[in-house]
Amino acid sequence: xxxxxxxxxxxxxxxxxxxxxxxxxxxxxxxxxxxxxxxxxxxxxxxxxxxxxxxxxxxxxxxxxxxxxxxxxxxxxxxxxxxxxxxxxxxxxxxxxxxxxxxxxxxxxxxxxxxxxxxxxxxxxxxxxxxxxxxxxxxxxxxxxxxxxxxxxxxxxxxxxxxxxxxxxxxxxxxxxxxxxxxxxxxxxxxxxxxxxxxxxxxxxxxxxxxxxxxxxxxxxxxxxxxxxxxxxxxxxxxxxxxxxxxxxxxxxxxxxxxxxxxxxxxxxxxxxxxxxxxxxxxxxxxxxxxxxxxxxxxxxxxxxxxxxxxxxxxxxxxxxxxxxxxxxxxxxxxxxxxxxxxxxxxxxxxxxxxxxxxxxxxxxxxxxxxxxxxxxxxxxxxxxxxxxxxxxxxxxxxxxxxxxxxxxxxxxxxxxxxxxxxxxxxxxxxxxxxxxxxxxxxxxxxxxxxxxxx
Numbered sequence: 468x469x470x471x472x473x474x475x476x477x478x479x480x481x482x483x484x485x486x487x488x489x490x491x492x493x494x495x496x497x498x499x500x501x502x503x504x505x506x507x508x509x510x511x512x513x514x515x516x517x518x519x520x521x522x523x524x525x526x527x528x529x530x531x532x533x534x535x536x537x538x539x540x541x542x543x544x545x546x547x548x549x550x551x552x553x554x555x556x557x558x559x560x561x562x563x564x565x566x567x568x569x570x571x572x573x574x575x576x577x578x579x580x581x582x583x584x585x586x587x588x589x590x591x592x593x594x595x596x597x598x599x600x601x602x603x604x605x606x607x608x609x610x611x612x613x614x615x616x617x618x619x620x621x622x623x624x625x626x627x628x629x630x631x632x633x634x635x636x637x638x639x640x641x642x643x644x645x646x647x648x649x650x651x652x653x654x655x656x657x658x659x660x661x662x663x664x665x666x667x668x669x670x671x672x673x674x675x676x677x678x679x680x681x682x683x684x685x686x687x688x689x690x691x692x693x694x695x696x697x698x699x700x701x702x703x704x705x706x707x708x709x710x711x712x713x714x715x716x717x718x719x720x721x722x723x724x725x726x727x728x729x730x731x732x733x734x735x736x737x738x739x740x741x742x743x744x745x746x747x748x749x750x751x752x753x754x755x756x757x758x759x760x761x762x763x764x765x766x767x768x769x770x771x772x773x774x775x776x777x778x779x780x781x782x783x784x785x786x787x788x789x790x791x792x793x794x795x796x797x798x799x800x801x802x803x804x805x806x807x808x809x810x811x812x813x814x815x816x817x818x819x820x821x822x823x824x825x826x827x828x829x830x831x832x833x834x835x836x837x838x839x840x841x842x843x844x845x846x847x848x849x850x851x852x853x854x855x856x857x858x859x860x861x862x863x864x865x866x867x868x869x870x871x872x873x874x875x876x877x878x879x880x881x882x883x884x885x886x887x888x889x890x891x892x893x894x895x896x897x898x899x900x901x902x903x904x905x906x907x908x909x910x911x912x913x914x915x916x917x918x919x920x921x922x
């Protein structure tokens with residue numbers, strides 16, 4: 468834990484009035500800081516729930532000279548604005564780093580990062596810790612900023628945090644007791660400038676970890692396999708391919724056993740549960756369960772309790788969520804699949820013939836590998852949104868309908884689907900061409916499916 472971070476009487480400029488910026492500004496004001504919150508949008512109104520002690524300025528990102536700057540995660544790593552802010556501020560940090568510096572030393576953090584599966588692993592792990600009886604706060608990149616709840620945490624609490632690459636770029640002292648990297652695939656290249664820079668941001672998760680901590684990584688991931696991993700935290704690997712991995716899925720005559728390495732051991736294994744007891748589709752969710760289980764065991768939680776908590780876990784909204792079966796066709800909402808890698812995992816989880824719906828706004832993604840899987844696994848595709856033509860070209864001559872809007876896409880999928888098919892809404896793209904976010908997109912999709920079932 469870093470030395471006590473002084474706030475009272477110090478000057479702070481918080482850049483960006485989104486959720487994390489608002490949470491940081493309010494926290495600093497409550498702790499006695501002199502706080503300016505600035506927002507680049509000239510027409511932005513003062514946030515209704517902003518602490519009255521915070522000065523608000525719209526139409527500017529200018530940091531007061533000498534202030535500690537708290538940077539919005541929305542400011543790209545490649546943006547010249549970062550250098551400008553660093554030139555004026557005494558220090559630049561983010562909301563996650565701020566939270567850590569103000570967190571009481573007795574409260575441990577369990578942190579999750581990676582390209583896909585972060586939210587599922589975070590909420591799985593949160594459910595396990597809560598089932599153990601410890602007061603548990605689950606937050607971060609899930610949509611509820613960590614700083615919002617800092618003042619409500621007790622010394623007995625455990626923090627389970629989803630941490631994005633955006634947030635990690637402004638972390639220095641942030642130290643999880645147990646952390647994981649779920650997987651790595653090209654994503655957010657427009658934000659970081661390159662795949663190498665994106666990977667470097669993910670590796671910051673262990674920057675301040677010590678020999679007393681544990682890092683869990685994906686032993687099947689080809690990109691992580693090229694990394695130079697740290698020597699200070701204890702290293703654990705999860706794998707579906709290697710029987711030598713710390714956390715593994717072992718095929719037996721009775722079915723697939725989920726096993727993890729015992730805490731503090733390099734040899735002993737612990738039984739968690741059987742695969743059929745886990746109520747989630749897909750190999751990727753088997754990996755997610757192994758990750759959460761290994762993290763929980765290394766945090767000291769009983770393996771039998773872990774198995775019970777995973778058996779009771781239910782998937783988050785917009786992640787391979789069935790939304791209805793109409794005319795013999797099953798419709799599945801996987802709107803959270805905002806990258807080709809995530810859409811590939813969703814498609815691989817579905818048995819039987821599939822009509823897949825793809826499209827949205829681009830993050831400079833490469834659709835080549837996804838397109839190859841679609842040609843093997845999906846009977847047809849519907850492409851919509853800003854990336855529709857790009858994805859259609861990647862699919863080559865595979866059966867494909869190209870439309871502009873989501874309502875048109877749902878209608879086209881209904882026309883293509885036959886009894887026994889699954890229509891999988893797994894867009895492989897961000898949603899900001901037509902929607903507020905992936906959740907809004909998933910809600911609209913579910914409503915359209917319900918509506919078309921009545922016609």
